[in-house]
Amino acid sequence: MNKSKVGFIGAGYMGYGMAKNLLNQNDLYVIAHQNRDPIDKLIKEGAVEVNSYNDLINHNLDCLMLCVTNTPIALSIAEKITPLIDNELLIIDLTTHDKNGTSKMKSIFNNKNIKYTVNPVMGGPVQSEEGILGGIWGGDSNDFEESKKYLLSFCKNIFNFGTVEKAAQAKLLSNFLSLLTTTTVIEFFRSAKQLDIDINLLCEVAKLGSGNSGALGRIADKALQGDYKGYVFSVNNTLKDLTYINDLLKDSSNAEQLSRIAMNFYDSAKDKGYGNHLVSELIEKEY
Secondary structure: OOOEEEEEEOOOOOHHHHHHHHOOOEEEEEEOOOOHHHHHHHHHOOOEEEOOHHHHHOOOOOEEEEOOOOHHHHHHHHHHHHHHOOOOOEEEEOOOOOOOHHHHHHHHHOOOOOEEEEOOEEOOHHHHHHOOEEEEEEOOHHHHHHHHHHHOOOEEEEEEOOOHHHHHHHHHHHHHHHHHHHHHHHHHHHHHHHOOOOHHHHHHHHHOOOOOOHHHHHHHHHHOOOOOOOOOOEHHHHHHHHHHHHHHOOOOHHHHHHHHHHHHHHHHHHHOOOOOOEHHHHHHOOO
16 A cells, blocks of 8 residues: 655654654655754654755645744745645644634635644653654544544544634643643742752652642652653743743733743743753752
């Protein structure tokens, strides 16, 4: 049986694991990324590198995935690739967008016979490579089953939220919960240190109560061994997502205030030069 042809733009920090899993059942085409390491690894594993968007589209793709850092980058790519597409191509956008990003992307692609869908994910690079991410899908319902054929390569579950706009909002709300929980865990550690409380015992207590969470597990299990890189998400990316979240929640006064408080933490950390650090490393930093 012929394999499907999948293009992947953004095979970097998060995208590498997704692209690697796609290779199991598809012919994969990747485009040069500023970080050569994941691209070089994918080429060794069987992916084909292309040097331009024109070369990528000329491979007569069945599906094209975008996994880029933010909305402006995604919009720039959409503007460049749309004129090159002349078939009914399925696009799956894995980017975490701001509140208007998916609408803007959709309006660009609507000028062509392009099936634009989104699937921002929950999980990190480890879950990406293990193929157990959670997918937050949105798009035309007629494109859901076709999308799943590719997404199940790296997603354990895929949840259909309807429109691309609703999926983008759901992703930001999910991040609102996870990032505020993560921020609380970081401050929990920092406060215990300041108060000279046995953090090992305190974590055992916390895990028995309603304060237990995925964030606590990801951070605490390694931090208690002196490894502060348990939560693999950078300060810069956290600040970007919280900025998007804060804008989404501007009409919800309490939620907006909560997101702004967390945003200010990471803004301060960035100002101190910690932007490229992982958020869990802030446990040992002054910011």
